[in-house]
Amino acid sequence: MRVLMFGWEFPPHIAGGLGTACEGIVKGLAHNGVETLFVMPNASGDEDQSATTIINASDVEVRNVSTTVEEFINKVKFLYVDSNIVPYVDPDEYYEAIEKMKAQSLTETSVGFGQKFKFSGKYGSNLMEEVSRYAQVGGTIAMQHVDEFDIIHAHDWLTYLAGIAAKELTGKPLVVHVHATSYDRGDEKHIDTRVLDIETRGMMAADRVVTVSDLTRNIVINKYGIDPSKVVTVHNAVDFSGREDITVERGVKDKVVTFLGRITFQKGPEYFIDAAAKVLKRTKNVRFVMAGSGDMMNRAIRQVARLGISDRFHFTGFLRGADVQKMFALSDVYIMPSVSEPFGISPLEAMRSGVPSIISHQSGAAEVLKYALKVDFWDVDALADDIFALVSYPALTEFASKQGYDEVNELKWNGATAKLKKVYESLI
C-alpha cells in the first residue's frame, strides 16, 4: 500500500511538534509495510528519507490545475494570519516569524503555468497565501505521481486544501488527520473563521477523519458536525529512539514541580499557580517552575507576585533543545493542567525522564496514560493534593516514576500506525 502524504514540516527543521509526529507516522507506516510519498512546502534536503520519499513542493512547477480547484483556491488567497492557528508552535517562534514577514512587503505574486513557487514552509504572516499555493502545487504533484499511491493523507488544516485538490484531481480516497482544532486554540469568540472554514471543508471532503484523541474526536463530531462513522481516533505515540539520557547536577535541594509549555489560556497556567500557592502553605521544600512563554506570561508573573510566592516560583522563558531535557531532568513532578489539549506530548516526555506527571482529564494524553495522576483542570485543590503527595510520599513517587517510564516506552508509533493502516485498508 502506498500513501501520498501532505505535511508542513519534517525534522530536522521544525518549529513545532507537527513535523515530529509526521516523522513518527511515516516510520511507523514503513514498519507496517506502508510506503509514503511525503510532500512538504520547503524541504532542505537533510531530512531522513529512510522511511519515506520526500517531495519538495518548492521544486515543482505548477501545471494542469483544473478550474474547480482554482476556484476554491481563489477564495482563500491572501488572508491575514492571526496568532495561535498552527499546532504545536511556540508563540516566540511565531512572533519571530511574523516580525520577519512584516519586514518584507506583501505583494501579490501570481504563480502561473510552468512556474515554481518558493515556499517558506514556516508559519509567517503570508501563511494563508502559502496554504493556498500549497494546494495548487499539491494538485500538480498528485497528477505527476498518480500511479504511485492509493491513499491521500493530509496533516492538519494547513494541508487540507492540498489534500482536497489531490482528491479532486485523482479521485483517490482522502484521510485528514486532526492534530488540533480551532476550538483548542482559544475561546470560541475569537476563532479565526477562515481557518475554521478550511478545517470544516477538509473534514467534509475527507473519506476518513483521524483524530489524535477521543476528546478531539468528540469536537470533530459535535462542533464540526462530522458523521461519527467516519471519524477514527489514533492516539499519538512518541519515538524515543536515539534519545540520550542526560544527567544534570541539581543546584537546589528542594523538590521541583514543573509546567512546560506555552503560557496560554488553553494550557491552564493559572491553575498551576493557584495550586502552587496552596502547596507552599503546607510545605516549604518545594519549588515551582513555569518553563515557556506565551500571551499569558505577564499575567502569570503578576499572579505569582500577588500571591507572594515569587521566591519559590520561577520562570525560565522559552526553552530550546537541550534545555528542555535539562528541565525534565531537574524536575520531580510534571504538571499539565490544560483546559483543552488535543493530545499533549509533553507528559510523555516527562515520564520518559522518570518524572511522575499530573495531567488534566481535559487532555487527549489522559486517555492513554494510566500511570499519570489525573485531575480536572479547574480542581485546584485536587491538583495541590496530588502535588503535595508526590513531593511528600516517596513510595508514591517511585511507583509513578517507574510505572510511567515503562508505560510511555510502550506507546510506539508502530502500534498507532498499525491502526492507521486499518483505516487505509477500509477505504480501498
Add this chain to the structure above:
Amino acid sequence: MKKSICLYFQVHQPTRLRQYRFFDIGKDSHYYDDFANRTILKRIAQKCYLPMNELLLEAITKTKGKFKVAFSISGSALEQFDRYAPEVLESFRRLAATGKVEFLCETYYHSLASLAAPTEFKHQVEKHKAHIQDAFGVTPTTFRNTELIYSDAIARQVYDLGFKTMLTEGARHIMGWQSPDFIYTAESQPKLRLLLRNYGLSDDVAFRFSNKSWNEWPLTAEKFAGWLNEADGDIVNLFMDYETFGEHQKEESGIFDFMRALPAAVLAQGMDFVTPAQAVRNIKPVASLSVPDPISWADEERDLSAWLGNELQQDAFNKIYRLTEKLAIIADPELWADFGHLQESDHFYYMCTKFFSDGEVHKRFSPYDTPYEAFINYMNVLSDFIIRTNYAEQQI
C-alpha cells in the same frame, strides 16, 4: 538678603545583574554583569564625570571659591570607580581638596532601606559615612536619601543618626501654595532642616535643556540666571543627576558651555552659591512641613510608585527585606556585599510597569526589555541568595 543657589549632583551607578537563569540557582553565585558595568562606567566617565569634574574645578578656581557644589556619590558608584576608573576618584579628590565641595551622606547601596528596616538603614548610612570620610577626608553632615525619598518617619531616623540637614523634593502635593525656595523644618523633628528641590528650574536643565521644541530653547546661562533671580525665596535648590552633563544632555547640546558660563552669570546678578551645610547656617527656616506619606523626586507622581508601585516590585521588596534579621547574625562579608547590591533601588525601578510617559524613562535606563524580565531575573538571583543565606544560618 542675597539669594543663594544651591547645586547638588547625584552620582550613582547600579550594579547591573547578569542574565541569571533558573538553572543557575544553587550553582553559581556570581550575580553581576561585570562587562556591562565596566563598559557603561568607562563610557560615562569619559563623557561626563571626568570633563564635568574638570569644568567644576576650573569654575571654583576662576571664581576664587565663590562657586560651590555638593555631591552625593553612592557606595555602589564608588566601588565601580575604584574597580574600573580610579582616575574618576582622583578627580573627585581634587574637587574635595578645594574645600568648596560638600559631600552628602546617603545609603551606601542607594537602597530603599529607609522604607523597610531601620537597622539596615542605619547600617548603610554609617557605612556610607565611613566610606566618604575614608575617600575624601571629610565627614558628611547633610543627608540625602535614595531618590530624595522622604517622610516624617524617615526624618526622625535621619536626625537620630546625627544629621541636621536633609534634602528632598519640593513636591507640589506637599507644598501646596508654599514655595520650595525657602528652608523648612521637619514637622516630626523640628531640629532637622529641609532643603527642597525646585523641580521646575532643576528640570529646565536636567530634562528640557536640549529639547528643541521647548519654547525657551536654546537656554543660555544669562537667561537661566535671570529666572533664578526672579524666584521669590531665599534659596533655589537645583538638584539633579550628575549624568545630566554629557550623558543625558549630550556634549553637542552645549550643556558644558552652559555650565561653564553659569557661575559668572549667577554671581553677576548678585546671587551667591551655597552648599547645603552653609545654607542652613545662613538662612532661617520659615515653616515646618508635614509629610506623612513618603515622597520622592521620581516621575510625575513624586511618590514611591516607581519602585513599589506594582505587585512584582512589592513581592521582590518583601522577599529581600525579610532576610534582614537573618543576615544580622551572619558574619560573612561576601553575603553582606551581595545583600547590599541586591537592595539597589534600580533593580526595583526596572520592574516598573507604568508604561505611559514615565515608563519610557524607565525603559531607557533599563537593561531589560520588559519589567517582567527584570523581575524574573532578580528573583532567580534572590532565590540563590536566599539559599546561601539559609545555609550560612545553619552553620552558626
